Amino acid sequence: MGVNFKQSASVAGYVLKQRILRRKKYPLVLMLEPLLRCNLACGGCGKIQYPDHILDKRLSPEECWEAAEECGAPVVSIAGGEPLIHPDIAEIVAGLIKRKKFIYLCTNAILLESKLSIFKPSKYLTFSVHLDGLEERHDEMVCEKGVFKKAVKGIKAAKAAGFQVASATTVFHGEDPAELRKMFDFAMNELKVDGMMVSPGYSYEKAPHQELFLQRKETIELFKEILKGHKDKGWQLNHSPFFLEFLQGKHEEYDCTPWGNPTRTVFGWQKPCYLLGEGYASSFKELMETTDWDAYGHKSGNPKCQNCMVHCGFEATAVHDHFSRPARSLAASISG
Numbered sequence: 001m002g003v004n005f006k007q008s009a010s011v012a013g014y015v016l017k018q019r020i021l022r023r024k025k026y027p028l029v030l031m032l033e034p035l036l037r038c039n040l041a042c043g044g045c046g047k048i049q050y051p052d053h054i055l056d057k058r059l060s061p062e063e064c065w066e067a068a069e070e071c072g073a074p075v076v077s078i079a080g081g082e083p084l085i086h087p088d089i090a091e092i093v094a095g096l097i098k099r100k101k102f103i104y105l106c107t108n109a110i111l112l113e114s115k116l117s118i119f120k121p122s123k124y125l126t127f128s129v130h131l132d133g134l135e136e137r138h139d140e141m142v143c144e145k146g147v148f149k150k151a152v153k154g155i156k157a158a159k160a161a162g163f164q165v166a167s168a169t170t171v172f173h174g175e176d177p178a179e180l181r182k183m184f185d186f187a188m189n190e191l192k193v194d195g196m197m198v199s200p201g202y203s204y205e206k207a208p209h210q211e212l213f214l215q216r217k218e219t220i221e222l223f224k225e226i227l228k229g230h231k232d233k234g235w236q237l238n239h240s241p242f243f244l245e246f247l248q249g250k251h252e253e254y255d256c257t258p259w260g261n262p263t264r265t266v267f268g269w270q271k272p273c274y275l276l277g278e279g280y281a282s283s284f285k286e287l288m289e290t291t292d293w294d295a296y297g298h299k300s301g302n303p304k305c306q307n308c309m310v311h312c313g314f315e316a317t318a319v320h321d322h323f324s325r326p327a328r329s330l331a332a333s334i335s336g
Contacts, residue, residue, distance in 0.1 A: 159191070224248045
């Protein structure tokens with residue numbers, strides 16, 4: 001796996017503690033959105049389709065730190081929008097590192113090279129750079145030419161400066177599995193990323209290009225091709241082996257664990273998850289206690305959930321299964 005030992009040990013200790021305390025609902029990753037504004041307008045994104053007075057809102061560093069402490073998750077994924085636009089992003093990151101949170105700063109990398117000097121390399125910080133294909137496909141998906149080259153340049157600069165860098169790939173309808181496999185080879189062998197993340201896209205209602213989104217059956221067939229023999233390829237995928245199997249049609253019993261990745265945005269704590277905006281709570285405690293969790297996931301019959309196989313809903317399910325069946329987890333890690 002591409003996750004460093006310190007993070008792996010910390011997350012394992014945290015999960016074991018929750019299990020000893022017999023907590024059934026606990027967060028693994030805080031999805032933190034300190035702003036929604038972005039410097040791109042991707043066709044598959046539903047986060048930037050707001051009026052300017054909303055896009056101009058920002059969470060303060062204090063609000064970000066409070067969310068991390070209140071939630072208690074060991075990992076914080078800073079998304080948006082484009083986090084590097086936030087004027088206090090370095091202060092936010094430094095405060096989270098001080099609190100020993102493992103941070104994935106999600107970025108399109110347009111500003112990465114120019115912003116590196118405001119950060120310090122740390123085992124707690126990973127830049128997660130969006131790569132949705134090789135040059136032509138990536139630029140098509142972000143709806144702007146030249147972005148792939150900027151992302152590659154930013155990754156190389158970050159690696160040269162001693163930072164941890166991972167790639168993050170969202171898979172949409174019409175992908176060529178062979179090209180994605182070439183992109184993963186490029187990321188590992190040429191860019192020397194420290195890990196890779198991959199997930200099918202979710203059909204945001206506000207996204208302008210609805211034709212991009214996958215149906216469940218299509219997702220499974222696509223990922224069978226994308227992930228074929230991935231262990232032999234030497235790809236460092238930052239996912240539990242059970243989640244990767246789930247993407248390929250195994251573990252049909254899995255249901256969404258939406259509380260595993262709670263989201264704090266400029267509006268509050270998003271109900272029920274990162275992907276569905278069905279109201280907001282004023283605190284993490286209120287989110288956990290007032291959300292009707294049974295109304296979401298495949299088994300609920302909720303039509304909004306039927307095609308979702310996204311990591312933020314099912315990675316936590318896979319992790320829970322991993323700790324419930326360690327022998328089977330070891331076998332899954334060894335097999336290709």
